[in-house]
Amino acid sequence: MTMTMTQEEHKQKTARSYKLILIFAMVSMIMMFAGLTSAFVVSKARVDWLKDFQLPTAFYYSTLAIIAASVTIHMAKKSIQKDEKSKTTVFLLSTLALGILFVFLQFAGFGQIVESGYYFTGSESSITTTFLYIVTVVHMIHLAGGLISLLIIIYNHFKQKYNSSQTLGIELGAMYWHFLDFLWIYLFVFLYFFK
Numbered sequence: 001m002t003m004t005m006t007q008e009e010h011k012q013k014t015a016r017s018y019k020l021i022l023i024f025a026m027v028s029m030i031m032m033f034a035g036l037t038s039a040f041v042v043s044k045a046r047v048d049w050l051k052d053f054q055l056p057t058a059f060y061y062s063t064l065a066i067i068a069a070s071v072t073i074h075m076a077k078k079s080i081q082k083d084e085k086s087k088t089t090v091f092l093l094s095t096l097a098l099g100i101l102f103v104f105l106q107f108a109g110f111g112q113i114v115e116s117g118y119y120f121t122g123s124e125s126s127i128t129t130t131f132l133y134i135v136t137v138v139h140m141i142h143l144a145g146g147l148i149s150l151l152i153i154i155y156n157h158f159k160q161k162y163n164s165s166q167t168l169g170i171e172l173g174a175m176y177w178h179f180l181d182f183l184w185i186y187l188f189v190f191l192y193f194f195k
Contacts, residue, residue, distance in 0.1 A: 015168050022172055026179045029142060033183065036138065037190055040131050053128050055192055056112035062105035063188050069098035070181035073150075077174045083164045085157075092154050092170075095177065099147050102184075106140055135187055139180075146180050149173055 076091035110120070110133070119125040120133040153173045156162065162170055 011168075015171075018168065018172060019175065022175055026176070029179075029183070032138070033135070033187065036131075036135055037187075040135070040190075043127055043131060046127055053118070055188075056109035056116075058105045058109035058112055059188060059191075062102045062109065063184065065098050065102040065105060066181050066184050069095050069102065070178050072098060073170075073174045073177040077167065077170050080157075080162050080167050080170050081164055085163075088157060088162070088170075092150070092157060096147070096150050096154065099143065099150065099177075103140060103143065103147075106136055109136075132191060135191070139184060139187060142183070143180055146173075146176055149176060 072091045072094040076088050076095060079085075079087035079091055113120075113129060113132070118129045120129050150173055153169050156169055
């Protein structure tokens with residue numbers, strides 16, 4: 001006698017599979033950033049390392065923006081679980097706006113670094129600023145993936161694909177945004193204390 005899987009069991013199995021795939025991807029990204037920060041620590045021993053370099057103020061504000069984005073995506077998940085679709089819309093759009101603000105502030109921070117006389121490439125550059133540039137740009141590439149997935153989530157939300165019994169897309173989006181938030185806080189604290 002063969003047992004057939006109920007629709008609910010199939011949905012739960014699919015959700016677990018997607019979450020495991022996302023966790024595997026996030027662990028891979030953590031390993032990559034661990035390698036980058038390890039190289040950063042090793043490079044501090046170089047004689048041309050900038051000892052008095054300060055992080056731009058825009059990076060402080062971008063940190064607040066990404067923390068706020070993590071809060072709003074969490075609120076979107078909670079709202080859809082209660083079938084509060086209009087609140088979900090507000091929180092999803094707020095997350096998108098905060099994610100875009102984060103990117104804008106990162107570029108503003110790059111501008112502040114250049115205004116201070118430090119460059120990322122060329123003969124005027126230093127190993128310190130080049131490392132900073134690489135680490136933040138790689139994080140922004142991952143954030144671009146988050147913004148694209150968020151646009152897909154918003155599109156699906158407007159197509160009425162989410163409700164209290166179907167929240168997987170928003171849950172996955174929230175997991176990834178919390179990861180991006182954690183990753184940036186780690187990088188920010190690392191760059192702040194290990195200059």
